[in-house]
Amino acid sequence: MIPGRGAWLEFETAANGALYVKIDRRRKLPVTTLLRALGYPKTSEIKNLFKDIDTGDVKYIDETLEKDTSRGASEALIEVYRRLRPGDLATVDNARQMIERMFFDFKRFDYSRVGRFKLNQRLGLDVPNTTANRVFRMEDLVAVIRELIRLNNTQEPADDIDALSNRRVKLVGELIARQFRVGMLRMQRNIMDRMSVADMETITP
Structure with a gap:
């Protein structure tokens, strides 16, 4: 998933069937960890989301859950934060704020507009193409994972990123x-940095 502005989400399937996601080309993590962090903390909830599509010989969600070390929303939030900002102090509040800013701001x-249109078209969604719906939505993530499982089960050829049907010319105004x-x-950012170190008693507009 490549938005017009914001973090990229890259999905991949391991040899054993586990599904992983990379956020902004950082270290990969199980997709179930991201699901827990974004609103589906229980294993039973995650399984119910895909029980009608994950019916092949390989149980992709079960394989992914085996690789998922988190057992709730708090652990998942901290795990996502550590993958994106290794070395920083990871707390639940910091992780939640980072994810909200990254995906829902x-x-x-x-x-x-084109991205929402293509997402609706490719995944069979019926989401109004409004500003409010152009941010990340949980339904988008679930639909992408369901489509990934379907493609793995049917072995259909994947979309060609270089095909002209998946490309478009950006207008000069957009650039x-x-x-x-x-x-x-x-x-x-520069103004805020300077304001943070300025003496409030002597500062002038």
Whole structure:
């Protein structure tokens, strides 16, 4: 999943059938860990999401759960945080705030109108293409995992990322808007850094 703005999600299937995800090309983790961190903490809930599709010879969810060391939402949040920010102090609050900013803040994550359209088209979703629905949704993650299991069971050929049907030409306005946004964010960061060390009694507008 490559949004117009924000963290990439790359899914892969191991030789034993376990499903993994990489967030922003960092170290991979079981998809069930991400599911627990985002709102499905119980193993029974996760199994119920895929019981009608995970019916092949290889039980992909069971294999993934065996590799999942987390046993609840708190452990999953900390595990995701450690994979994304190794070396930092991992707490449940820090991890939850990081994930909320990374996936559910429109300023940081945006599928774009075309991205939401293609996601609906490819996964058979019927999500209105509005600004509120262009951030990450749990239904998107579940639908992607279900489709991955279906492709593994049927052995259908995967989508060709280089096919022109999966590509589009970006307009000049989009490219300019993206660079303008990057510049404004850098300016905002610089202003906030300087304000944090300035003397509030002597500062002037």
